[in-house]
Amino acid sequence: MALGGFVAWSGWDLELGSVNDPGSGFLLFWVGLIVVGLSVGVLVSALRAPAGPARPIWAGARWDKVALVLVVLVAYGWALPRLGFVLTTTVVLVFLFKVVEPQRWSVAIGGAVASALIAYLVFKVWLGAQLPAGFLELG
Amino acid sequence: MELLQQIGTGFAVALQPTNLFYCFVGVFIGTLIGVLPGIGPVGAMSLLFPVTFKATPEAAIIMLAGIYYGAMYGGSTTSILVNIPGEAASVVTCLDGYQMARKGRAGPALGMSAFGSFLGGTASIVGLMLLAPPLSQFAIKFGPAEYFSLMVLGLSILIYLAHGSMAKALITAAFGIVLGLIGLDSINARPRLTFDRLELVDGVGLVPIVMGLFGVAEVLLNVEQALKREVFQTRIRGLLPSARDWVESRWPIVRGSVLGFFLGILPGGGAVISSFLSYALEKRLSKHPERFGHGAIEGVAGPETANNAATGGAFIPLMTLGVPPNVIMALLLGAFMVHGVQPGPLMMKQNPGLFWGVIASMYIGNLMLLVLNLPLIGMWVQVLRVPYRILFPLILLFCLVGVYTVGNTVFDIYVMILFGLVGYLMKKLEYEPAPLVLAFVLGPLLENNLRKAMILSQGSFAIFLTRPISAVCLLVALFLLVSPLVPRLGRKREELAVEEVS
Numbered sequence: 001m002a003l004g005g006f007v008a009w010s011g012w013d014l015e016l017g018s019v020n021d022p023g024s025g026f027l028l029f030w031v032g033l034i035v036v037g038l039s040v041g042v043l044v045s046a047l048r049a050p051a052g053p054a055r056p057i058w059a060g061a062r063w064d065k066v067a068l069v070l071v072v073l074v075a076y077g078w079a080l081p082r083l084g085f086v087l088t089t090t091v092v093l094v095f096l097f098k099v100v101e102p103q104r105w106s107v108a109i110g111g112a113v114a115s116a117l118i119a120y121l122v123f124k125v126w127l128g129a130q131l132p133a134g135f136l137e138l139g
Numbered sequence: 140m141e142l143l144q145q146i147g148t149g150f151a152v153a154l155q156p157t158n159l160f161y162c163f164v165g166v167f168i169g170t171l172i173g174v175l176p177g178i179g180p181v182g183a184m185s186l187l188f189p190v191t192f193k194a195t196p197e198a199a200i201i202m203l204a205g206i207y208y209g210a211m212y213g214g215s216t217t218s219i220l221v222n223i224p225g226e227a228a229s230v231v232t233c234l235d236g237y238q239m240a241r242k243g244r245a246g247p248a249l250g251m252s253a254f255g256s257f258l259g260g261t262a263s264i265v266g267l268m269l270l271a272p273p274l275s276q277f278a279i280k281f282g283p284a285e286y287f288s289l290m291v292l293g294l295s296i297l298i299y300l301a302h303g304s305m306a307k308a309l310i311t312a313a314f315g316i317v318l319g320l321i322g323l324d325s326i327n328a329r330p331r332l333t334f335d336r337l338e339l340v341d342g343v344g345l346v347p348i349v350m351g352l353f354g355v356a357e358v359l360l361n362v363e364q365a366l367k368r369e370v371f372q373t374r375i376r377g378l379l380p381s382a383r384d385w386v387e388s389r390w391p392i393v394r395g396s397v398l399g400f401f402l403g404i405l406p407g408g409g410a411v412i413s414s415f416l417s418y419a420l421e422k423r424l425s426k427h428p429e430r431f432g433h434g435a436i437e438g439v440a441g442p443e444t445a446n447n448a449a450t451g452g453a454f455i456p457l458m459t460l461g462v463p464p465n466v467i468m469a470l471l472l473g474a475f476m477v478h479g480v481q482p483g484p485l486m487m488k489q490n491p492g493l494f495w496g497v498i499a500s501m502y503i504g505n506l507m508l509l510v511l512n513l514p515l516i517g518m519w520v521q522v523l524r525v526p527y528r529i530l531f532p533l534i535l536l537f538c539l540v541g542v543y544t545v546g547n548t549v550f551d552i553y554v555m556i557l558f559g560l561v562g563y564l565m566k567k568l569e570y571e572p573a574p575l576v577l578a579f580v581l582g583p584l585l586e587n588n589l590r591k592a593m594i595l596s597q598g599s600f601a602i603f604l605t606r607p608i609s610a611v612c613l614l615v616a617l618f619l620l621v622s623p624l625v626p627r628l629g630r631k632r633e634e635l636a637v638e639e640v641s
Contacts, residue, residue, distance in 0.1 A: 100531075
């Protein structure tokens, strides 16, 4: 609802224009209002629904693993320009192989190094993509 | 005669060694991702999007199309042997395919699935070839009002068919339109919702959004649940179906081809719906409906034919009108645009090599798939045995590298992670991501045509109702959107959604 309100306000701020010549904010404004209206509808129907046991959408969920994967991905984005593609990719893959779903060190390290090198060869050497070199200057 | 000449042009393009290579890569990867649960054709196509940048437009589209119809072939293998659908269009194949495997008939199930896919795919290409030229001629008459109304109809069908609450699907689509409008206004170059970030001036990229919603989110859901799968332990022999199998499957294959093709054309329809409806149709028409769910070969032949036939049909709105009917075609539209080609009524005249080359490549690709899926079935079974704990870091690696190489900016990686989280929460809270992506692609086109129509009509909304095609599209869209308020029609929609979910 808040998001819809913000979009409608942004559309208003950008100017709606006239019906003969709609402005930059015309569609944003109306779409924002529709979102607000629909959100109110969803909220009302949720409040009116008969009270019962809440659906256990988080029951049995290993959400700590989900959080861990997200943190690792953000760390990848931060480290990529600093450490370079090969080093960042290897470290992150070892972490994913070893920590998120534990398996043998040989599989984790071997798999990570091989995957990082194959990705480097395919994207950098074969496809000519620009991958960050980092301090190792491998790029 | 002219048609034969055009087909000849198409084969001359499709048979060039480079295009053959890209076609093979496309169908091979398509089969692979179809076999592997956890990554669908949308994710795979967006992963390989950057790979096509250095290719010619023909090679790029041929490969991406190959991934799409290849995934439809591969998905059945996982359904039959593991009882987990490799992709959404193969969900229904689990019902009878897996039961056939349990009875020692995995071979005929896989064989009939491959033959049905081949026949359905080929029939739909013939339909595409015959219907596309007259539709292109018809589409030349379309103005901004017709395009606007057609896009509204496409979004409405997708929203109507979304699982669960329609209000939630509408919110998702509205959010997609807003995302599509981020960046410079195409008419007066005014920045919108850019928050003074230079990276947002050109708008948010399609690839980070799609990879986040369909790639990262899928990994998060699987990591959360610790997906376990066991390949059915049986020797797969005798892939060729028996004469009796053929007799039982011939009409389901014919009906599946027709049903799949026409449902594929409809905006919002496609492979998933056609496979479900084909199964329901065969069960209803069967003299022994009680066999369904216990290993009836018609329950494999019909849906597998229909989901492949739908792939050919789905190309029609994109290539003749320039309007993508589903998320996969929206990605293909993006690929066309990256290569400077505008799909639509004039494409057949302006780019005949590309238009007919893609169609011809689909014939060749279907033949390649038959070879890949029959003699090489043992290899795909081995692929199925790769544990998910090994696969998911590799899927994430492809997402990260793929997104980075599109724009060479870390910002896109963060956008992908954000949409990965959004997609994960959407799945949890029963919001569908497909309307968001289609609305994201259609949003700017929708706005552009709306504004043009309003300028042309000097501010009169009547333009949308006085032009017949536009009026019909809007009336159908309105009917679909208000139908849940009518109790009987609302129940019908819920039944369809429940069938899809189950």
